[in-house]
Amino acid sequence: MKSRYSAAKNVFVDSVDIDDYIELDSSVSAYNQLQHSMDKPLKMILLFGRPGTGKSILLNRIQEKLKHQREIYYFDTPAPTEKEFFKKLFKLLTQKDLPQNTEVNFSALIDFCKNLRGKREIILLLDEAQMYSAEMMEKIRLLSDTRAIKFVVSLHKTEDEDLIAKEHFQSRIWEVIELKNAKKEDQTAYVHKKLLKKNLFEIANSIKAKDMTLIHKFTKGNYRECNKLMFTIFEICEYYDQNEPSKINYSHIPKKIIEMAALKLGYIHV
Amino acid sequence: MYDIKPLEADWNKYQLNKRKPWYLFLILFVLILFVLWYLLSAAQKENNIFDEIYQNMNMFSKQTNVKKPRVLLPKILVNGSVKNLEVMKERDIISKVNKNTDDILVDIPILDLPKNTVNTLNETRKDKKVYIDIFETTSISAYEDVEERFKQSGDIDDALFLAKSYYKKGNFEKSEYWALEVNKLDSSLEESFFIFVKSKSKLGKMNEAISILNTYLKQTNSKNAKVLLEKLKNNKL
Numbered sequence: 001m002k003s004r005y006s007a008a009k010n011v012f013v014d015s016v017d018i019d020d021y022i023e024l025d026s027s028v029s030a031y032n033q034l035q036h037s038m039d040k041p042l043k044m045i046l047l048f049g050r051p052g053t054g055k056s057i058l059l060n061r062i063q064e065k066l067k068h069q070r071e072i073y074y075f076d077t078p079a080p081t082e083k084e085f086f087k088k089l090f091k092l093l094t095q096k097d098l099p100q101n102t103e104v105n106f107s108a109l110i111d112f113c114k115n116l117r118g119k120r121e122i123i124l125l126l127d128e129a130q131m132y133s134a135e136m137m138e139k140i141r142l143l144s145d146t147r148a149i150k151f152v153v154s155l156h157k158t159e160d161e162d163l164i165a166k167e168h169f170q171s172r173i174w175e176v177i178e179l180k181n182a183k184k185e186d187q188t189a190y191v192h193k194k195l196l197k198k199n200l201f202e203i204a205n206s207i208k209a210k211d212m213t214l215i216h217k218f219t220k221g222n223y224r225e226c227n228k229l230m231f232t233i234f235e236i237c238e239y240y241d242q243n244e245p246s247k248i249n250y251s252h253i254p255k256k257i258i259e260m261a262a263l264k265l266g267y268i269h270v
Numbered sequence: 271m272y273d274i275k276p277l278e279a280d281w282n283k284y285q286l287n288k289r290k291p292w293y294l295f296l297i298l299f300v301l302i303l304f305v306l307w308y309l310l311s312a313a314q315k316e317n318n319i320f321d322e323i324y325q326n327m328n329m330f331s332k333q334t335n336v337k338k339p340r341v342l343l344p345k346i347l348v349n350g351s352v353k354n355l356e357v358m359k360e361r362d363i364i365s366k367v368n369k370n371t372d373d374i375l376v377d378i379p380i381l382d383l384p385k386n387t388v389n390t391l392n393e394t395r396k397d398k399k400v401y402i403d404i405f406e407t408t409s410i411s412a413y414e415d416v417e418e419r420f421k422q423s424g425d426i427d428d429a430l431f432l433a434k435s436y437y438k439k440g441n442f443e444k445s446e447y448w449a450l451e452v453n454k455l456d457s458s459l460e461e462s463f464f465i466f467v468k469s470k471s472k473l474g475k476m477n478e479a480i481s482i483l484n485t486y487l488k489q490t491n492s493k494n495a496k497v498l499l500e501k502l503k504n505n506k507l
Contacts (some may be wrong), residue, residue, distance in 0.1 A: 260278070
């Protein structure tokens with residue numbers, strides 16, 4: 001027997017799926033800000049924020065929206081080696097694969113890019129940029145200086161990564177966009193919209209304002225944490241629905257279940 | 271979801287821990303209330319004890335002032351012959367109240383007393399039964415002192431003392447007078463009444479004395495009054 005909570009649970013599987021993009025006031029604002037910055041003659045833009053604040057989905061969203069209007073590419077994960085990165089870059093610049101047993105000559109690549117200035121305006125979205133080495137980041141900067149490629153660099157904001165950002169980007173970045181954790185209202189809208197998008201109206205309605213207060217408290221407004229928590233909540237609901245239906249109230253999510261999910265995920269401890 | 275039971279157990283523990291400060295607060299609150307209640311009740315009890323002591327003291331003072339002859343301390347300077355006059359029992363209540371109660375009650379200054387007499391007094395006051403020696407004196411001024419003090423204090427004991435002393439000295443006019451004074455203060459005091467009657471008879475007013483005693487006998491049916499009446503009638507006083 002399939003539980004009514006199974007579908008709800010799957011809504012919150014954490015993935016960067018553009019179809020799952022939820023337009024919130026804060027995300028619309030970030031989107032507009034990023035688009036506006038990309039229109040400026042800037043060489044590098046830094047998209048900055050703690051993990052789970054929606055950087056990847058924003059890059060995806062903007063690439064999806066602008067791909068037919070501008071030459072925009074999205075590198076979701078950094079290439080494992082410098083060679084791999086330039087191989088990918090060579091392909092998107094030349095629309096050709098790198099011949100076997102060959103390597104990209106960086107000086108030649110710079111010259112190639114300089115020749116592209118004024119002819120093409122390429123936007124490269126680099127997600128998880130904290131994983132690039134310092135040497136690699138220096139080469140990216142040199143490429144951006146050709147003004148043929150505009151880089152949008154997405155970085156996690158942790159204490160260590162703050163240092164990286166300072167060392168490698170501060171003097172080179174022209175604009176910084178910081179994404180922050182959601183406020184309670186945004187997070188409430190996020191959860192409800194996600195459920196309504198999958199026509200789970202009753203379940204969306206069963207999550208009351210005080211439940212969202214608790215969820216926001218546990219997740220601190222982080223979207224990824226919110227997804228994890230909501231997934232676990234519906235997983236527990238699913239279990240009760242299937243095995244001990246007397247323990248579940250369909251009109252609202254019991255506080256006990258939210259706390260159990262928080263315990264499971266380590267937000268609270270015994 | 272296979273780990274729901276351990277998760278439920280964890281949640282129960284979490285709830286317990288979460289409520290622990292509240293439980294502690296509640297216990298502390300109840301404890302404070304109990305301590306306050308205990309202190310208040312203890313204070314109340316103490317007040318009651320004081321009230322009781324106060325009441326006892328009042329009762330004692332009332333009894334000693336009015337009903338019973340109190341310890342008569344030697345207040346009179348003695349120059350002449352010494353005679354034991356009276357032996358008094360202290361009431362049990364004295365011991366309940368305070369050893370110092372005697373001091374409270376004995377407010378008459380002691381006049382120049384021979385050393386051996388003072389010792390006798392101190393010794394007697396240590397016991398529950400207090401034996402008081404009252405010294406008869408020929409010194410008129412000593413009686414005058416007591417009379418003077420009576421005028422100021424209105425102490426019934428002083429009046430009774432004078433009545434008895436004058437009667438024993440054979441000064442029946444004065445003993446009659448002082449017995450009457452005692453009677454004015456406390457008409458129920460038989461001793462003063464008898465001194466009054468006896469003084470009357472000694473002054474030759476036998477019929478008057480018998481008449482007064484008869485009237486008293488009708489009212490009280492006192493055995494002592496009957497005995498005294500018999501003595502008066504048989505002239506054996």
